[in-house]
Structures are given as C-alpha cells and as structure tokens.
Amino acid sequence: MASELDGLPVIATRREEAEGFxxxxxxxxxxxxxxxxxxxxxxVTACCGMEYMTMASAxxxxxxxxxxxxxxxxxxxxxxxxxGTVNCKQAPILQRIYEQMAxxxxxxxxxxxxxxxxxxxxxxxxQGIDRIIPVDVYVPGCPPRPEQVLDGIMLLxxxxxxxxxxxxxxxxxxxIAGGPGR
Amino acid sequence: xxxxxxxxxxxxxxxxxxxxxxxxxxxxxxxxxxxxxxYAPMPSKHMVINLGPSHPAMHGVTRxxxxxxxxxxxxxxxxxxxxxxxxxxxxxxxxxxQVFPYTDRLNYVSSIMNNxxxxxxxxxxxxxxxxERARYLRVITxxxxxxCDHLTLVGAMAMELGAMTVFLYGIEARDxxxxxxxxxxxxxxxxxxxxxxxxxxxxxxxxxxxxxxxxDRVVAIREEIGQLLxxxxxxxxxxxxxxxxxxxxxxxxxxTGPCLRASGEPYDIRKAAPYLVYDRLxxxxxxxxxxxxxxRYLMRMEEMRQSDKIIRQCFEQMAPGExxxxxxxxxxxxxxxVYGTIEGVMAHFKLVMEGIKVPAxxxxxxxxxxxxxxxxxxxxxxGGRPYKLGLRAPGWPMLAAxxxxxxxxxxxxxxxxxxxxxxxxxxxxx
Numbered sequence: 326m327a328s329e330l331d332g333l334p335v336i337a338t339r340r341e342e343a344e345g346f347x348x349x350x351x352x353x354x355x356x357x358x359x360x361x362x363x364x365x366x367x368x369v370t371a372c373c374g375m376e377y378m379t380m381a382s383a384x385x386x387x388x389x390x391x392x393x394x395x396x397x398x399x400x401x402x403x404x405x406x407x408x409g410t411v412n413c414k415q416a417p418i419l420q421r422i423y424e425q426m427a428x429x430x431x432x433x434x435x436x437x438x439x440x441x442x443x444x445x446x447x448x449x450x451x452q453g454i455d456r457i458i459p460v461d462v463y464v465p466g467c468p469p470r471p472e473q474v475l476d477g478i479m480l481l482x483x484x485x486x487x488x489x490x491x492x493x494x495x496x497x498x499x500x501i502a503g504g505p506g507r
Numbered sequence: 508x509x510x511x512x513x514x515x516x517x518x519x520x521x522x523x524x525x526x527x528x529x530x531x532x533x534x535x536x537x538x539x540x541x542x543x544x545x546y547a548p549m550p551s552k553h554m555v556i557n558l559g560p561s562h563p564a565m566h567g568v569t570r571x572x573x574x575x576x577x578x579x580x581x582x583x584x585x586x587x588x589x590x591x592x593x594x595x596x597x598x599x600x601x602x603x604x605q606v607f608p609y610t611d612r613l614n615y616v617s618s619i620m621n622n623x624x625x626x627x628x629x630x631x632x633x634x635x636x637x638x639e640r641a642r643y644l645r646v647i648t649x650x651x652x653x654x655c656d657h658l659t660l661v662g663a664m665a666m667e668l669g670a671m672t673v674f675l676y677g678i679e680a681r682d683x684x685x686x687x688x689x690x691x692x693x694x695x696x697x698x699x700x701x702x703x704x705x706x707x708x709x710x711x712x713x714x715x716x717x718x719x720x721x722x723d724r725v726v727a728i729r730e731e732i733g734q735l736l737x738x739x740x741x742x743x744x745x746x747x748x749x750x751x752x753x754x755x756x757x758x759x760x761x762x763t764g765p766c767l768r769a770s771g772e773p774y775d776i777r778k779a780a781p782y783l784v785y786d787r788l789x790x791x792x793x794x795x796x797x798x799x800x801x802x803r804y805l806m807r808m809e810e811m812r813q814s815d816k817i818i819r820q821c822f823e824q825m826a827p828g829e830x831x832x833x834x835x836x837x838x839x840x841x842x843x844x845v846y847g848t849i850e851g852v853m854a855h856f857k858l859v860m861e862g863i864k865v866p867a868x869x870x871x872x873x874x875x876x877x878x879x880x881x882x883x884x885x886x887x888x889x890g891g892r893p894y895k896l897g898l899r900a901p902g903w904p905m906l907a908a909x910x911x912x913x914x915x916x917x918x919x920x921x922x923x924x925x926x927x928x929x930x931x932x933x934x935x936x937x
Contacts, residue, residue, distance in 0.1 A: 368561060368567065369566070369567045370567045370568050370589065370590055370932065371568075371590055371592075371612070371615065371932055371933060372612050372615035372696065372697065372933060374566075374567065375615055375616060375659070375696050376695070376696060378659070378662075378663075378674075378678055379678055379681075379682060379685075382674070382675050382678035382679065382682075383675045383678070383679055384678075384679065384682055397562075397563045409567070409590075410590060410592055412588075412589065412590065412591055412592060414588050414589050414591065415560065415568075415589045415590070418560060418561055418589075419561075422561055444608065445592045445593065445597065447592070447593040447596060447597055448593060449591050449592055449593045450592055450593070467697065468695075468696050468697065470695065
C-alpha cells in the first residue's frame with residue numbers, strides 16, 4: 326500500500342552529494358585498476374586445460390589483457406578460472422580454494438563442464454560449479470576456442486569496471502553455507 | 508636410442524665435466540649431495556606432506572601423500588578419482604555411434620587415437636572391413652595426434668622444470684597441427700573423426716600440401732626444442748638417473764608404450780600386432796637403455812620423428828576412394844539418398860534413433876595410443892547400445908608405479924617422474 330510519504334522528493338544534503346561523487350570517482354578508478362590486473366588461479370582438471378595452455382601461450386597470449394597472469398596460489402589470485410570437469414570428490418577442494426582467495430575475487434567457468442556439467446549427466450559430476458561457488462562469467466564450448474575465452478575475459482573486465490569498489494569495505498564477508506571448516 | 512643423438516655427442520667446446528663433453532655421470536646410482544666424503548648431514552625430521560590435488564605439478568587431479576625424511580621420499584600414497592566422470596557407465600547409456608564423444612575425452616591430448624581404438628573394437632566385433640583410404644586417413648590423423656601428445660608432454664615437462672620457452676615452442680607447433688585438424692574435422696582438440704566403418708569426411712582441397720608444410724615447420728620447432736633441452740645442464744641433472752625403472756620391473760608393472768620402450772623392451776603394438784596399414788609402412792621403434800626420465804623424454808622426441816615419417820609415407824601411398832563402408836546398416840547414407848529415397852530416410856532414421864546393431868558377442872581390441880596400449884573390451888547383446896564397455900587405460904599402470912619409481916629419491920625428482928609418465932586424468936580416472 327502506497328503511503329503519502331512516497332511521493333516526496335528525497336532530500337540529499339550537499340555533503341552527501343559530494344561524498345557520493347568522490348566515492349564514484351574512487352570506485353571507477355579502482356575498477357579500472359582491478360580490471361587490468363587480474364591474477365588467475367587456474368583450477369585445471371580436464372580437457373579444457375589443453376585449451377587453457379593454448380590461450381596462455383604465444384599465439385593467443387592472455388597476458389596482453391593485463392589479465393590472466395597465472396598464480397598457483399589462491400592467496401595471490403583474484404580470478405578463479407575453473408577449467409574442466411568438477412566431480413563430487415573435487416567439489417570440496419574447489420570450494421576451499423575459492424574461500425582461500427583474497428577479496429575482491431571473481432570466478433570464470435571455463436567450458437561447459439564447469440558451467441553446467443556438460444554432457445556428463447551422471448552421478449559423479451557436479452552439474453555446474455555455480456552449485457557450490459558463485460560464478461561471474463560462463464564461457465561455453467567443449468572445449469571453448471581461445472577466442473571465446475578472451476571474449477569472456479573482456480566481458481569480465483567490463484563487469485568489474487561497472488561494479489562498485491570501495492577503498493575499505495566494512496561489509497561482513499559473504500559466508501558460503503556448509504563450507505569446509507564450519 | 509637408435510641414433511646417437513642427445514647427450515652422447517661430444518663437443519670439444521663444451522665445459523669440461525659437463526654432459527656435453529661426453530662425460531656422463533656414472534649410471535645406476537642416484538647421485539646425491541650426501542654421497543661425498545664432505546657430507547655434513549643436517550638434522551632432518553620425518554614428515555608427511557600432501558601434494559595436490561590442486562597443485563600445478565600434479566596436473567590438478569592427483570593427490571600424493573608423501574612421507575619424507577628430510578628431502579628423501581620414504582613412502583608415497585596416491586589418491587585418485589578427482590576426475591572420475593563415469594566413462595564406462597555413460598557409454599552404456601548411449602548408442603554405439605554416440606560413444607565417440609566420450610572416447611574423445613579419455614586422453615584428450617590425442618583424441619583421434621581413442622576414436623580409432625574404439626572404432627576398431629566395434630569393427631572387430633561386427634567383422635567389418637573398412638575401405639583403404641579410410642585406413643590411411645585414420646593412420647594419418649592418429650600420428651598427427653601422437654605428435655601433438657608428445658609435444659604437449661615435452662612442453663609441460665620442460666615448463667615444470669623451469670624452461671618456459673620450450674613450452675611456448677611446443678604449444679606453437681601443436682597449434683599449427685590443431686589448425687589442420689580443425690580444417691579436417693571441425694574441432695581443435697576433441698576432434699571427432701573416426702566412425703564405425705570408416706571416417707567422417709575426406710580431406711579438404713589442398714589439405715595434404717598444407718599439412719606437409721606444417722610438418723616441416725613442426726620438424727624445425729622440434730629440432731629447436733631438442734637443441735634447448737638435449738644438452739641443457741639443468742634439464743639433464745633433473746632427468747638423468749631419476750625415476751628409473753628396469754626392464755623387468757617395467758614388464759612386471761604392466762608398462763606399455765614409450766615408458767616401456769624407454770626401459771629397453773622393444774614392444775610396440777604397431778609392429779607386434781599391426782592394425783590398419785601399419786604393416787605397409789616403414790618406421791622404427793626407438794628403444795631406450797636406461798629407463799630414466801631422460802630416456803623417456805628422448806623416446807618422445809624420437810617417436811615424433813617416426814610419426815612424421817609415417818604421415819609422409821601415408822600421403823604417398825594413399826589413393827582416392829571410399830572413406831566409409833557403403834553398408835547402410837553401419838554408416839549413414841549420403842544426404843541425396845536421405846532426401847531423395849525412402850530407403851535412405853529409413854536407414855538414416857534407424858541409425859540415428861536406434862543406433863547400429865552390432866552382433867552379440869564380446870571382443871578385446873587394442874591399439875598403440877600415445878601412452879601405450881589402449882584396450883577396449885566391448886560386450887554386445889545385439890542391441891543398439893553397448894551392453895558393457897571396459898577400458899584398459901595406458902596411463903594407469905605407470906601412475907600406479909609412481910610410488911615404486913620415486914621411493915628413495917628426492918622430493919624434487921617426483922616432478923619430472925610424474926611428468927614423463929604422461930598421466931592424463933581423463934583416461935586414468937575414466
């Protein structure tokens with residue numbers, strides 16, 4: 326039910342306006358910095374790993390995006406690339422890796438197995454990693470061509486630029502229900 | 508090795524005492540810092556560490572629980588199953604033709620070899636004779652994929668020992684071959700090419716010339732990789748005399764393929780039980796003498812050379828002709844027949860909806876894949892789907908032998924050993 330207060334204009338003080346403007350500037354510049362300094366943790370399990378190798382090599386060279394420099398420690402990475410099939414035995418490990426990564430962090434599902442389980446519609450395979458961790462970009466294909474992955478990286482960069490970033494984020498950290506160690 | 512290549516060559520300009528100067532380290536002993544008389548032991552404690560599964564050197568799907576005394580491996584246990592995707596069970600739920608995509612993803616570095624292995628198993632059961640040209644095309648694509656597989660192994664092995672350049676060169680060469688495969692069958696990696704009774708399609712116009720040019724380029728890159736690694740002090744120090752398996756042990760453990768031949772047993776299914784057209788081709792089987800990681804690396808380099816030779820011979824020998832059997836109980840009829848005749852429509856419909864009817868019976872068929880013997884045990888009840896399908900994965904015995912191979916060696920020797928056996932998750936875990 327609409328109240329009569331609803332129609333009233335929202336009053337913002339000049340101080341709040343200024344703060345919002347500054348926060349916007351900070352957010353934009355942080356977003357710009359973060360989108361060009363993605364450090365990848367490649368969680369490589371299966372066939373897609375071969376395409377990942379190609380994508381990281383000379384011909385496609387994912388490094389030229391200022392992105393996707395592989396880091397083999399989750400604590401040094403902010404982009405988790407889940408490359409290949411994740412099965413039920415692997416799922417808790419993936420979840421642990423995601424939790425160990427420092428905030429802010431993003432996840433890319435590389436290939437149909439990571440995105441949806443692919444054609445492995447059976448008892449062993451997790452039907453998409455978004456059942457256990459949040460995913461920002463899905464790259465289809467079995468396996469995807471390197472161009473598709475580069476497209477995914479650019480999409481993610483756009484997404485990162487448009488997110489709101491803060492210098493100090495006082496929000497409580499998101500908690501994954503039922504994760505290991507809880 | 509069959510040719511005197513590699514560390515054997517003596518270079519007068521090489522640093523005295525290095526492998527290039529012709530002075531090999533003494534064979535048969537694991538050289539350690541502790542062996543000399545100046546050995547000053549540091550107090551070390553017993554500890555158990557956990558390597559993987561999410562560790563770059565364990566390829567993401569293997570967990571090794573290593574019991575260490577200082578840096579020496581005392582005991583190791585392997586934990587696998589992190590890529591179990593239910594291969595055998597999935598195959599029993601689909602028609603014979605639909606099994607091919609699953610076989611592609613077994614050893615995903617050389618998918619056509621798995622395709623061919625499965626197609627040969629079904630053809631053995633159905634007693635199908637496939638056309639000449641299809642045989643040659645199967646051999647050509649298999650050998651291209653063998654080169655891809657070995658390039659990937661050499662690249663990855665070198666990278667994990669610190670040589671990034673080799674990896675970049677290897678991937679570049681593999682990409683060139685993948686481009687040709689993509690022209691042939693539409694996919695870069697999971698190239699679905701073999702069909703029951705033949706192959707999916709013929710070579711496109713000008714493909715042969717292009718492939719020959721690419722092979723020349725791959726030869727150049729391979730030689731360059733050889734120059735970077737064969738006399739590389741770091742590479743030799745980490746590979747020579749590490750992960751040794753004797754000929755007897757290798758046979759006992761069930762090794763096949765390059766790992767068995769590196770230990771000195773000249774067994775290759777392409778020679779021992781020739782299939783397709785391998786009996787008409789002239790190629791050598793390289794054999795190692797030491798059975799260590801360096802021999803396994805040299806084996807891969809030499810096999811690439813032989814595969815190259817095989818492909819060139821096939822191009823010379825093959826003649827135009829049919830590429831798939833003209834029996835519509837097994838192969839899809841050509842599209843004009845499907846659209847124009849009722850028999851064509853019916854054959855197409857039956858094949859797509861029910862699958863081919865393979866006569867009841869059981870068969871074991873084996874081929875020489877990039878890692879060794881790839882065996883399919885197929886049981887048919889006469890229906891459109893496999894009743895049971897069993898796989899003998901070539902990588903499995905080598906992986907199972909890893910605790911034996913690394914016992915008593917340094918923890919750092921585990922990395923080249925694990926690399927040189929070429930463990931591929933897809934086929935080991937099934």
